[in-house]
Amino acid sequence: MSSTPTTQELDQIPAGEVLAEEIAAEPKGIGRQLAILAVGSALFMQFIDQTALSTALPTLAAAFRIPPIDLKLVLTSYILVQAVIVPASGWAADRWGARRIFIAAMAIFLLGSVLCGLSRTLGELVLFRILQGAGAAMIMPVGRIIVVGQSSREQLVKAMALLTTPAMVGPIIGPPLTGLILKFASWPWIFYINLPVGILGMIAVWKFVPRTREPHPGRFDTIGFVLAAVAMSSAMGLAETLGFNLIPWTVQIAALVVAVASIVLFIRHARSADLPVLDLSLFRSRTFRASCTAGTLLRIGIGATPFLMPLLLQIGMGWSPLQAGSLTIAMAIGALISRPLATPMMKLFGFRNVLVWTAATVGLFTLAPGFFRVGTPVWLMFGLLAGGGFVRATQFTASNALAFAELDQKQVTAASTLQAVILQLSISMGITTGSLALQLVRMNSGGQAITPSQFTLPFCFVGVLALLAVPVYARLAKDTGADMTGHRRR
Numbered sequence: 466m467s468s469t470p471t472t473q474e475l476d477q478i479p480a481g482e483v484l485a486e487e488i489a490a491e492p493k494g495i496g497r498q499l500a501i502l503a504v505g506s507a508l509f510m511q512f513i514d515q516t517a518l519s520t521a522l523p524t525l526a527a528a529f530r531i532p533p534i535d536l537k538l539v540l541t542s543y544i545l546v547q548a549v550i551v552p553a554s555g556w557a558a559d560r561w562g563a564r565r566i567f568i569a570a571m572a573i574f575l576l577g578s579v580l581c582g583l584s585r586t587l588g589e590l591v592l593f594r595i596l597q598g599a600g601a602a603m604i605m606p607v608g609r610i611i612v613v614g615q616s617s618r619e620q621l622v623k624a625m626a627l628l629t630t631p632a633m634v635g636p637i638i639g640p641p642l643t644g645l646i647l648k649f650a651s652w653p654w655i656f657y658i659n660l661p662v663g664i665l666g667m668i669a670v671w672k673f674v675p676r677t678r679e680p681h682p683g684r685f686d687t688i689g690f691v692l693a694a695v696a697m698s699s700a701m702g703l704a705e706t707l708g709f710n711l712i713p714w715t716v717q718i719a720a721l722v723v724a725v726a727s728i729v730l731f732i733r734h735a736r737s738a739d740l741p742v743l744d745l746s747l748f749r750s751r752t753f754r755a756s757c758t759a760g761t762l763l764r765i766g767i768g769a770t771p772f773l774m775p776l777l778l779q780i781g782m783g784w785s786p787l788q789a790g791s792l793t794i795a796m797a798i799g800a801l802i803s804r805p806l807a808t809p810m811m812k813l814f815g816f817r818n819v820l821v822w823t824a825a826t827v828g829l830f831t832l833a834p835g836f837f838r839v840g841t842p843v844w845l846m847f848g849l850l851a852g853g854g855f856v857r858a859t860q861f862t863a864s865n866a867l868a869f870a871e872l873d874q875k876q877v878t879a880a881s882t883l884q885a886v887i888l889q890l891s892i893s894m895g896i897t898t899g900s901l902a903l904q905l906v907r908m909n910s911g912g913q914a915i916t917p918s919q920f921t922l923p924f925c926f927v928g929v930l931a932l933l934a935v936p937v938y939a940r941l942a943k944d945t946g947a948d949m950t951g952h953r954r955r
Contacts, residue, residue: 500673501627504608506666507571508628510659511601512635513642514578516797517655519771520643520790523779524652529587533776533915537900538705540772541893542591543598545701548889549694550602552742555882556685558607564674567607568667573600575663582653606885611674613869613877623808625866630804636797644787686742689734693743696727697890704897743886744879747872753880755941756868759824759934760861761891766831766927767857768895770796773903773923774834781917782839795847799854807862816867816945820938823860824931830856832928835921870945898930899923 518525518539526533557566577597584590612628646654703720706712735741748754778789811819830853837846865884872880902923910919 498627499669500675501612501624502630503666503669503673504567504611505628505630506662506669507567507574507604507608509635510571510574510662510666511604513639513662514597514656514659515771516636516639516793517643517646517658519775520640520786520793521647521652521655522772522775524647524786525590528652529590531587533780534900534904535587537772537896538591539587539594540896541701541705543594543601544768544889544893544896545698546595546598547602548697548701548886548893550599551606551885551889552690552693552882553685554603554606554885555610555878556742557603558610559878560681560685562676563607563611564670564676566603567611567674568670570600570603570607571663571667571670573597574604575660576600578656578659578663582656584653602885602889605888606881609881609885610878613881625862630801634797634801637794637801640790640793640797641787642790644785644790647786683740686738686740689731689738689742692727692731692734693886696724696731697886699727700724701890701893701897704894704901743883744876745883747876747880747883750871751941752870752945753868753872753884755937756864757884757887759820759937760864761887761894762934762937763824763827763857763860763864763931764888764891765895765898766827766931768892769899769923769927770831770834770895772896773899773920776903776915777834777837777917777920780915781920782837792843792847793850795850796854796857799851799856800858801854802851803855803858803862807859810859811863815943816863816870817938817941817943819863820860820867820941821935823856823863824934824938826856827853827860828928828930828932828934830928831931832925835924835928837920838917867945895927898927902926 522536523533525539526536529536554566574597577593577595577600580593581590581597584593608628612624642658643655646652646658699720703717703724706717731743732745735743735745748757774793775786775789778784778792779786784792830849833849833853834846868884869877869880903919906919906922907913907915
């Protein structure tokens with residue numbers, strides 16, 4: 466009877482081969498579902514962390530004695546480092562194995578969580594959030610690689626819905642849990658709660674996700690990686706400082722020049738490189754292009770909402786963290802309800818129709834909180850947030866699957882990597898856009914105390930941007946993705 470191969474033995478397998486024991490152990494049926502849920506546990510941990518931090522923003526501002534708007538750096542630094550590191554995730558997964566990279570990423574994320582809880586200055590918190598983001602950068606794209614690689618085209622939509630189900634539970638638990646922590650304990654515990662979830666998730670991934678080896682991905686595109694990192698860092702750094710007078714205008718111009726030059730050089734490099742770190746040729750696929758373009762417009766609103774809502778509820782309306790967290794779980798509840806309905810809706814109405822109508826309603830639900838006031842009924846606010854969560858989750862389930870509709874299996878890794886970079890950049894853009902709009906409104910009002918009316922313009926602006934996704938989806942063919950959903954025109 467053969468024994469389980471060691472890590473060293475696994476490394477010696479010729480490229481493209483898989484051990485016989487692993488083939489037999491590949492998850493089928495319930496085993497495949499357990500593997501997907503194990504990967505989803507990491508998303509659960511990430512979403513608890515993100516929603517917890519968003520809910521705690523006003524508390525952190527008081528603890529560090531800084532204006533609440535300045536805390537956007539804690540959010541955007543985490544997201545930006547993900548966008549910078551994500552391009553290496555696909556290559557690393559192919560080179561050393563997706564499961565191994567995934568577990569290592571979870572370990573780095575947990576280390577960053579502990580250090581964030583030990584932070585005593587804003588600078589330390591930002592630094593350790595960057596470490597957290599370095600781990601998080603590998604979790605989503607590598608997890609998607611694992612799931613897509615184990616799912617047939619017919620199973621892909623259901624697999625994506627199952628993968629993101631734990632991520633929908635996290636935002637339900639995160640806000641009220643944070644409210645309770647801030648009521649009975651200190652803010653560092655919002656980071657420490659990641660530890661039990663993360664450790665159990667690592668054990669589950671080790672047990673249920675099989676070890677496989679892909680063909681050697683070749684030499685890493687170091688030049689492309691550096692150019693992309695410089696372009697993203699300089700561009701987002703410039704965006705972060707606009708309207709806040711944090712750095713001289715000469716430095717901002719220099720950052721703009723560096724960003725533009727890096728982007729131009731990267732595009733030229735990507736067109737000639739054999740294995741570019743970001744494969745721009747994927748945009749030749751109409752479905753991938755539509756998913757990324759419209760998804761960016763929609764995620765700007767998604768990114769702005771977690772930043773603006775706690776400030777609106779806790780500072781503008783005077784709610785406690787527990788009250789605010791109990792309301793914002795409405796978005797997660799709506800998203801969770803959509804999970805069993807998303808696939809049947811796409812089968813019944815088709816990809817294009819679902820994407821068009823959900824994009825339109827996402828835009829309307831995104832701008833709705835801009836009209837919340839102290840006297841607005843709680844039930845109405847809860848219903849609007851739940852409706853927004855429902856249509857967002859339905860939209861992104863369809864959009865994420867749509868991205869792979871016209872791609873070959875060999876393009877999955879590159880597509881997952883590029884999609885993850887665009888996702889992180891768009892969410893960071895959302896936080897920056899929302900904070901800049903709020904800052905401009907406050908400057909126009911003479912810098913007076915934050916009031917609910919100051920949030921109308923920021924929410925409406927990102928909501929209108931989301932509505933621009935409608936014509937992008939409307940140009941898709943009516944039978945787009947029909948082989949994935951089984952939808953047939955009548």
